[in-house]
Amino acid sequence: MKVNLDKIRRAAKKTVLIGMLLMVGGFAFGQSAQNIESSNPYVKLGQKALIDGDFKAAVTNLEKALPDEKNNLDLMYMLGYSQYQIGEYKKSIESFSAVLNGRPDDVNAYYYRAKVSNTLAADPQTKLNDKQRADLLESSIADYNKAIGLDDSDMKLYQNRAMAYRDLGNLVGTPTSKNYNKEAAATYYDGSIKDLETVLAKNPSRKDLNLELKKLKVYRSSL
Secondary structure, three states: OOOOHHHHHHHHHHHHHHHHHHHHHOOOOOOOOHHHHOOOHHHHHHHHHHHHOOHHHHHHHHHHHHHHHOOOHHHHHHHHHHHHHOOOHHHHHHHHHHHHHHOOOOHHHHHHHHHHHHHHHHOOOOOOOHHHHHHHHHHHHHHHHHHHHHOOOOHHHHHHHHHHHHHHHHHHOOOOOOOOOHHHHHHHHHHHHHHHHHHHHHOOOOHHHHHHHHHHHHHHHOO
16 A cells, blocks of 8 residues: 655644644633634634644734624634744734733733744844833843733743743844943843753753853853
């Protein structure tokens, strides 16, 4: 019997994505069955596209569903996640903000809004000035703070906050930046170092984070 390797790969990719959504999202299969039970055809198409990894199609269909599903927080979560995947960062932030307006204890929505804000701030292709980048990084850190306040056992929150602290330290610690502030940079680097040490206390074998920690200490001492 001839084995269709492409079909197997597609099925494996779909299984991995579903598992990821179950683990970090909780939006389509966890907190509410609203999306699954929706009779809106665009919701169903958007869900299928998301599970298939076609995030552009997911955004297209979920946006078409919005007029009738504007209060569907699970749809907004899916939309924000898909927008993030295709680089529509500002729209993604707006979508996750809508989720948090209706579900202010959603740890994963804080996590993703923080992650998107950091990604947007660090993207050299975006036409943002240093002040705008700093504001985004501060918003990212604030969201990680809220997420950690709700779940202080999730190490990915500390790891990602460490990167936001690092990026903000790099930004305000650069003498050519209009936001240059040596003292503030030191504080941000200290925050990043502390967060990485928290993660490494649980996972000491993380070579990537050990290397990042060494770099951060060099940045801190070079101010």
